[in-house]
Amino acid sequence: xxxxxxxxxxxxxxxxxxxxxxxxxxxxxxxxxxxxxxxxxxxxxxxxxxxxxxxxxxxxxxxxxxxxxxxxxxxxxxxxxxxxxxxxxxxxxxxxxxxxxxxxxxxxxxxxxxxxxxxxxxxxxxxxxxxxxxxxxxxxxxxxxxxxxxxxxxxxxxxxxxxxxxxxxxxxxxxxxxxxxxxxxxxxxxxxxxxxxxxxxxxxxxxxxxxxxxxxxxxxxxxxxxxxxxxxxxxxxxxxxxxxxxxxxxxxxxxxxxxxxxxxxxxxxxxxxxxxxxxxxxxxxxxxxxxxxxxxxxxxxxxxxxxxxxxxxxxxxxxxxxxxxxxxxxxxxxxxxxxxxxxxxxxxxxxxxxxxxxxxxxxxxxxxxxxxxxxxxxxxxxxxxxxxxxxxxxxxxxxxxxxxxxxxxxxxxxxxxxxxxxxxxxxxxxxxxxxxxxxxxxxxxxxxxxxxxxxxxxxxxxxxxxxxxxxxxxxxxxxxxxxxxxxxxxxxxxxxxxxxxxxxxxxxxxxxxxxxxxxxxxxxxxxxxxxxxxxxxxxxxxxxxxxxxxxxxxxxxxxxxx
Amino acid sequence: xxxxxxxxxxxxxxxxxxxxxxxxxxxxxxxxxxxxxxxxxxxxxxxxxxxxxxxxxxxxxxxxxxxxxxxxxxxxxxxxxxxxxxxxxxxxxxxxxxxxxxxxxxxxxxxxxxxxxxxxxxxxxxxxxxxxxxxxxxxxxxxxxxxxxxxxxxxxxxxxxxxxxxxxxxxxxxxxxxxxxxxxxxxxxxxxxxxxxxxxxxxxxxxxxxxxxxxxxxxxxxxxxxxxxxxxxxxxxxxxxxxxxxxxxxxxxxxxxxxxxxxxxxxxxxxxxxxxxxxxxxxxxxxxxxxxxxxxxxxxxxxxxxxxxxxxxxxxxxxxxxxxxxxxxxxxxxxxxxxxxxxx
Numbered sequence: 001x002x003x004x005x006x007x008x009x010x011x012x013x014x015x016x017x018x019x020x021x022x023x024x025x026x027x028x029x030x031x032x033x034x035x036x037x038x039x040x041x042x043x044x045x046x047x048x049x050x051x052x053x054x055x056x057x058x059x060x061x062x063x064x065x066x067x068x069x070x071x072x073x074x075x076x077x078x079x080x081x082x083x084x085x086x087x088x089x090x091x092x093x094x095x096x097x098x099x100x101x102x103x104x105x106x107x108x109x110x111x112x113x114x115x116x117x118x119x120x121x122x123x124x125x126x127x128x129x130x131x132x133x134x135x136x137x138x139x140x141x142x143x144x145x146x147x148x149x150x151x152x153x154x155x156x157x158x159x160x161x162x163x164x165x166x167x168x169x170x171x172x173x174x175x176x177x178x179x180x181x182x183x184x185x186x187x188x189x190x191x192x193x194x195x196x197x198x199x200x201x202x203x204x205x206x207x208x209x210x211x212x213x214x215x216x217x218x219x220x221x222x223x224x225x226x227x228x229x230x231x232x233x234x235x236x237x238x239x240x241x242x243x244x245x246x247x248x249x250x251x252x253x254x255x256x257x258x259x260x261x262x263x264x265x266x267x268x269x270x271x272x273x274x275x276x277x278x279x280x281x282x283x284x285x286x287x288x289x290x291x292x293x294x295x296x297x298x299x300x301x302x303x304x305x306x307x308x309x310x311x312x313x314x315x316x317x318x319x320x321x322x323x324x325x326x327x328x329x330x331x332x333x334x335x336x337x338x339x340x341x342x343x344x345x346x347x348x349x350x351x352x353x354x355x356x357x358x359x360x361x362x363x364x365x366x367x368x369x370x371x372x373x374x375x376x377x378x379x380x381x382x383x384x385x386x387x388x389x390x391x392x393x394x395x396x397x398x399x400x401x402x403x404x405x406x407x408x409x410x411x412x413x414x415x416x417x418x419x420x421x422x423x424x425x426x427x428x429x430x431x432x433x434x435x436x437x438x439x440x441x442x443x444x445x446x447x448x449x450x451x452x453x454x455x456x457x458x459x460x461x462x463x464x465x466x467x468x469x470x471x472x473x474x475x476x477x478x479x480x481x482x483x484x485x486x487x488x489x490x491x492x493x494x495x496x497x498x499x500x501x502x503x504x505x506x507x508x509x510x511x512x513x514x515x516x517x518x519x520x521x522x523x524x525x526x527x528x529x530x531x532x533x534x535x536x537x538x539x540x541x542x543x544x545x546x547x548x549x550x551x552x553x554x555x556x557x558x559x560x561x562x
Numbered sequence: 563x564x565x566x567x568x569x570x571x572x573x574x575x576x577x578x579x580x581x582x583x584x585x586x587x588x589x590x591x592x593x594x595x596x597x598x599x600x601x602x603x604x605x606x607x608x609x610x611x612x613x614x615x616x617x618x619x620x621x622x623x624x625x626x627x628x629x630x631x632x633x634x635x636x637x638x639x640x641x642x643x644x645x646x647x648x649x650x651x652x653x654x655x656x657x658x659x660x661x662x663x664x665x666x667x668x669x670x671x672x673x674x675x676x677x678x679x680x681x682x683x684x685x686x687x688x689x690x691x692x693x694x695x696x697x698x699x700x701x702x703x704x705x706x707x708x709x710x711x712x713x714x715x716x717x718x719x720x721x722x723x724x725x726x727x728x729x730x731x732x733x734x735x736x737x738x739x740x741x742x743x744x745x746x747x748x749x750x751x752x753x754x755x756x757x758x759x760x761x762x763x764x765x766x767x768x769x770x771x772x773x774x775x776x777x778x779x780x781x782x783x784x785x786x787x788x789x790x791x792x793x794x795x796x797x798x799x800x801x802x803x804x805x806x807x808x809x810x811x812x813x814x815x816x817x818x819x820x821x822x823x824x825x826x827x828x829x830x831x832x833x834x835x836x837x838x839x840x841x842x843x844x845x846x847x848x849x850x851x852x853x854x855x856x857x858x859x860x861x862x863x864x865x866x867x868x869x870x871x872x873x874x875x876x877x878x879x880x881x882x883x884x885x886x887x888x889x890x891x892x893x894x895x896x897x898x899x900x901x902x903x904x905x906x
Contacts, residue, residue, distance in 0.1 A: 284760040494870035
């Protein structure tokens with residue numbers, strides 16, 4: 001009986017298998033017939049909807065006033081899609097399913113899309129009808145190329161072409177109150193930084209009844225990279241090259257944690273921990289806890305990107321605790337090292353918006369991207385609508401008072417009105433660019449940034465006799481424009497040895513550096529040596545060589561190699 | 563031809579009632595005998611029997627289709643593990659690489675860390691999860707106050723419906739340095755300094771197991787409670803007459819009565835030992851404890867699909883399936899040997 005039944009089952013399986021396969025084939029052919037090829041010109045009345053996936057997107061409808069104006073001008077409506085919960089697998093899954101949106105902003109995953117044939121080459125389109133894009137990129141168009149083997153252009157946009165440097169981000173930041181209490185000292189080195197924290201901490205072991213935290217980091221998730229890894233590079237005077245340290249003249253790349261400067265920084269951090277100056281929960285608390293600690297005003301210093309702590313900053317100002325907000329510091333290991341806070345990486349190609357190979361509206365999508373690079377579009381997306389968001393006074397654009405106010409205080413302003421929302425990651429001129437009448441293309445000028453400092457910032461700046469925090473930092477001219485851009489924007493080939501080794505090295509360093517920092521100072525050297533040995537065992541030297549080649553190829557591709 | 567077959571073929575138009583079990587078995591053995599002794603080139607008996615059981619066959623058809631479509635056809639995707647799969651090409655245009663991905667996998671020290679952690683946390687979860695559920699069910703079963711029993715049971719399985727994201731946040735907050743657990747321990751004088759639980763790799767497995775027990779005990783106890791409800795009350799009465807205490811009754815009546823349920827559930831769970839998921843580890847873990855938190859699924863996610871290495875991810879999947887099948891076979895044969903309930 002048993003055997004008979006299994007024969008039965010076998011027969012059924014075979015029959016069904018054939019049946020299902022046949023059914024699948026049927027479906028494929030029939031769906032092809034269904035696809036409607038409508039060749040109508042899109043217009044404002046009957047807009048064409050393009051789907052757009054942005055790796056940095058948030059939930060939003062394309063229906064704000066600026067969006068409506070864009071539709072009016074181009075006849076294009078966007079359907080915005082975004083990765084849910086910072087999902088890293090969005091692009092791989094998209095490729096696996098073969099179901100692409102019309103426009104894709106994939107950030108670092110663009111290489112996977114190129115390899116999968118999911119996106120099209122834009123060279124011919126740019127040549128034929130990309131006048132606005134050509135004008136915008138000028139001689140930096142080469143920086144959009146993919147690689148030496150395949151010097152085609154797949155993406156446009158993301159970062160501005162002409163950039164001004166009025167702000168820094170990512171270096172150490174110290175509470176304004178610490179500076180005031182200590183009589184506005186000069187803080188240039190880690191040593192001075194630590195001394196300032198210690199002095200204030202001894203004076204005020206508690207703030208508002210809670211324990212004072214001299215330095216807090218957020219190393220429990222991916223933010224390890226921006227609050228632990230990158231600040232080490234800044235202290236060592238290295239420009240941000242992701243996990244790499246690159247010699248800009250030779251193009252030689254080294255996995256950054258192999259360098260002695262980094263050991264020095266983490267040894268200092270280890271000492272901070274041993275002295276009780278580092279928040280013991282730095283590597284375990286969640287982002288929410290971290291932000292609530294900062295918002296309480298009891299964290300004296302951080303090493304973070306400004307955009308990561310925006311919520312805490314707003315909360316502090318709203319609570320009237322302006323003196324508990326933070327001032328950026330050009331702190332480095334010693335006085336001979338220049339802080340790279342204002343480094344000009346040049347126009348960083350590599351990332352950008354691509355058009356999918358399955359899109360039925362590739363031409364329209366390209367025309368839309370090209371239009372976004374026009375002067376008209378740049379004014380619209382940066383300033384909003386004339387008469388509603390800005391007025392023209394004496395031939396110059398002036399932001400309306402309430403818009404200006406909301407832009408700086410209301411985090412939902414961009415989402416609601418669309419003003420500034422469609423600048424990144426679309427093609428953008430950059431905040432240093434001017435339009436045909438010589439006015440700035442961006443409503444934010446350095447003066448605006450200075451005007452928008454809170455009362456504490458203004459007072460501290462006055463005490464230090466400075467206009468803006470950037471006066472503390474070496475100027476972009478002094479630091480020189482990077483010849484290789486930045487490795488953070490490079491596309492590392494999917495599944496390559498370099499990618500796998502780097503991922504393994506990142507996992508290893510995140511874990512072992514954290515353990516070394518939290519460990520006994522007596523064991524630090526030993527722990528560090530073990531990590532270096534482990535890195536060498538996973539063939540980090542091969543990764544160094546491959547990355548060096550990649551940097552040198554990029555420099556050759558861009559024509560910046562000497 | 564057996565007597566039964568003759569009888570039915572005599573009246574082919576009559577609707578056939580489902581044959582009783584005994585008769586089916588007899589038909590089965592008869593057919594087997596026939597196959598052994600005489601050749602039947604046309605397979606006449608086979609089709610006859612099929613037409614006789616067509617109602618049963620029709621009824622089972624949807625499930626067989628389901629099984630084939632969702633469980634068997636996808637196995638074809640396993641071939642991917644022997645290719646360097648690139649989604650832009652069709653399945654048959656891929657480059658075949660043989661055992662390359664398996665070799666990569668077995669040469670990777672990280673994989674062994676992941677395997678150790680998966681099995682470690684899997685076994686801990688299985689032992690403590692099963693034990694806590696059985697003990698909890700025993701205690702509930704002894705409660706004579708009915709309303710309280712219902713309430714306790716309902717409350718105890720509510721955490722099952724709470725998502726791991728929330729549970730992980732509760733656990734992290736409770737165990738933080740100024741969290742409730744540390745406050746209690748310090749105020750009781752058991753420790754001098756707050757312990758940073760989440761930064762202790764040696765405690766990670768324990769934390770995962772405990773939070774799992776907290777979340778799932780009530781839910782897992784349901785099936786044991788149901789089994790206990792089926793125990794014949796006469797047994798307890800007889801035991802009482804013999805002077806057995808409550809503990810004795812538990813030990814000698816309740817537990818032996820549900821032994822087969824326990825064993826079947828154990829076998830099924832052991833088969834899933836390696837499939838412990840990764841939510842707990844991903845949500846509770848951090849960079850410090852990663853060496854103890856990395857599990858196979860997390861590894862497959864980060865180094866497989868996350869890096870676009872579908873073939874490598876598939877190889878990990880095959881490895882997991884093979885381990886699962888081996889574990890089930892071992893457990894089943896052990897259960898067979900000790901003469902207890904088994905899965906097949």
